[in-house]
Amino acid sequence: MEQQNIESLRKQISELSIKLADYRDLEQKYENAFDELTEKEEFNFALFQYNPMTTVVVDDEGKVIKSNAAKRNSGDRLPNIGDVMYKDYASRHEINMYEELMTCIKNRQSKTFAxxxxxxxxxxxxxxxxxxxxxxxxxxxxxxVQAEQDRIMLINDLRRALNEVETLRSLLPICASCKKIRDDSGYWNTVEEYFGLRNSVDFSHTLCPDCIKTLYPDLWEKMPKKTPVTKTRT
Incomplete structure (x- = not known):
């Protein structure tokens, strides 16, 4: 009888030892999980607090819970805890941002307004x-945005300047007396030289009727005359 009691006690002790080991193992797992959760919470807190972009956390009704250091140091007016975002605070947007916020929370979908x-x-x-x-x-x-706008304005100014240069380049400086043309290098060329060098044009020389009349009046008298065409404005 006494032997049976001893065996029973040994069995109970063995079972308790196993349970105690399981408990200690479970306790260790809880401790590890707690440490991991604490580490993640500290990481998320640091990520939230020291995010260089201003950050505000709201509940599912859009009420402000907290804001990060960047928001507090931004110099802007801060939302009060409990303020409804985009109603009590930052309500002057061009679109209904409160409605956009509620839609994002309801649909569990993020949205960026660039x-x-x-x-x-x-x-x-x-x-x-x-x-x-x-x-x-x-x-x-x-x-x-201002830098981009300045860049666009600069590009437009450069385009206008280039157009003006092209316009100036299309103007030919021509001598009012001898009719020579000045090239881009500053040299004066005859009409034949100027266009011949740039357009591979060969000139055939002749005289216009006015020059014939002035230089060779006798020949002019013998030449057949064409009936002048009268130009009228329409």
Whole structure:
């Protein structure tokens, strides 16, 4: 009888030892999971707080929960905790941003507005939903937009300048007396020389009727005359 009791006790101790080992193993797993969760939470907190772009977290009703360091240091007015984003705060957008935010939260789909004009600024806004709300990331891109606008203006100015140069190049400086033409190098050429060098044109020389009349009046009297055509304006 005593032997049976001893065996029973040994069996119970063995079972308890196994359970204790399982408990310790489970406790270790919980500790590891807690440490991993803590590490992830610290990482996410650091990622949120030190994100260089201003970030605001809202709940599923669009109410502000918190904002990050970049938002607090931006110099802009900060939203109060509990403010409804895009109603109580930043409500002057050209489109209904509150409706856009609610749609993103409802559909669980993020959306980015690459270039939003807000007051005297240009903003890039991303709405990123999570199960109980959304993260709103805003980047001030005013300098970038202004630089792009300046670049476009510079290109347009250069195009106008090139057009003016082309116009000037199409004007031929011609001597009012001898009718020689000045080339791009500053040399004066006869009409034959100027066009012959540039267009491979061969000239056949003759005299116009006015010159014949002036230089050879006798010959002019003997030449058949054409009836002049009268030009009228339409």
């Amino acid at each position: 270039e939003m004009h807000y007051g005297d600024k240009f903003l890039s806004i991303t709405l990123a939903p999570f199960p109980k709300g959304a993260i709103i990331i805003t980047q001030d891109i005013t300098d970038r």
